[in-house]
Ligand SMILES: NC(=O)C1=CN([C@@H]2O[C@H](COP(=O)(O)OP(=O)(O)OC[C@H]3O[C@@H](n4cnc5c(N)ncnc54)[C@H](OP(=O)(O)O)[C@@H]3O)[C@@H](O)[C@H]2O)C=CC1
């Protein structure tokens with residue numbers, strides 16, 4: 001399989017790259033820090049990747065986000081899976097009125113995801129491929145001190161859940177997997193939560209990476225890791241209401257008059 005992994009210089013993304021390498025995938029990894037990416041791809045090649053390339057840059061730049069997909073498509077001769085995982089560094093703090101910083105987080109954590117998805121859709125249509133979106137319990141439940149992060153994760157849920165339904169309606173065979181994660185033991189998460197969140201043991205990033213890949217490969221709509229957080233996402237009223245809302249749509253009319261781009 002030909003896979004792009006974002007935010008792969010460290011943390012969960014790095015582990016996803018290593019697992020995919022062991023499975024013999026073709027890989028393109030991206031993040032800002034070139035030196036770390038070089039190490040990741042050399043490790044991927046040792047582990048058995050069919051090929052491994054890196055494209056360094058910041059996802060704050062949406063032109064870069066688009067270019068990663070087109071360049072990766074050329075390097076690998078197509079695309080089977082897009083794994084969207086990167087996030088801007090998180091500052092746990094009260095909202096201080098700084099709208100510009102929220103906009104920056106939305107660009108990195110949300111708009112770059114949509115930009116990459118849009119650039120990848122034509123290639124994924126050809127391969128009946130998959131999009132995997134790494135999200136958080138903070139995109140399902142309310143938590144303080146991370147209003148910017150949480151806003152972006154809720155937005156991802158809204159956008160990708162809606163896109164999932166559209167693909168289904170238009171009979172486009174691209175799967176979307178939304179990954180809802182609890183506290184994972186990456187260096188950045190452990191460091192920024194130290195002294196703030198107590199009495200929770202973080203789950204291992206290596207196992208988390210496997211569950212993310214499995215969810216994508218099995219074309220599951222949603223996965224939760226650790227599985228104990230599943231209960232907090234369980235919302236049967238929402239599921240029933242969504243079903244009834246869809247019944248009110250004149251699908252034939254919409255599909256006749258609109259093409260999926
Ligand atoms: N760890 C946890 O407890 C949880 C994590 N998650 C989700 O899992 C995913 C991975 O989290 P985790 O591994 O902990 O994160 P890390 O902080 O360990 O890694 C973040 C990655 O994103 C990259 N990155 C940061 N800023 C930018 C930028 N401006 N442009 C491009 N890449 C950037 C970093 O590399 P570089 O600095 O080199 O650019 C790094 O590779 C995220 O989507 C997160 O929301 C969800 C719930 C819990």
Ligand SMILES: C[C@H](CCC(=O)NCC(=O)O)[C@H]1CC[C@H]2[C@@H]3C(=O)C[C@@H]4C[C@H](O)CC[C@]4(C)[C@H]3CC[C@]12C
Pocket residue numbers: 090135136137138143146149181182183184188189190192193197200226228229
């Ligand atoms: C405090 C949350 C965990 C609540 C809980 O009881 N979980 C049970 C379990 O995990 O088994 C944290 C769950 C997700 C965290 C946030 C997240 O999504 C990642 C960010 C990573 C960053 O490096 C640190 C801050 C985070 C926003 C982090 C904050 C705490 C959680 C909401």
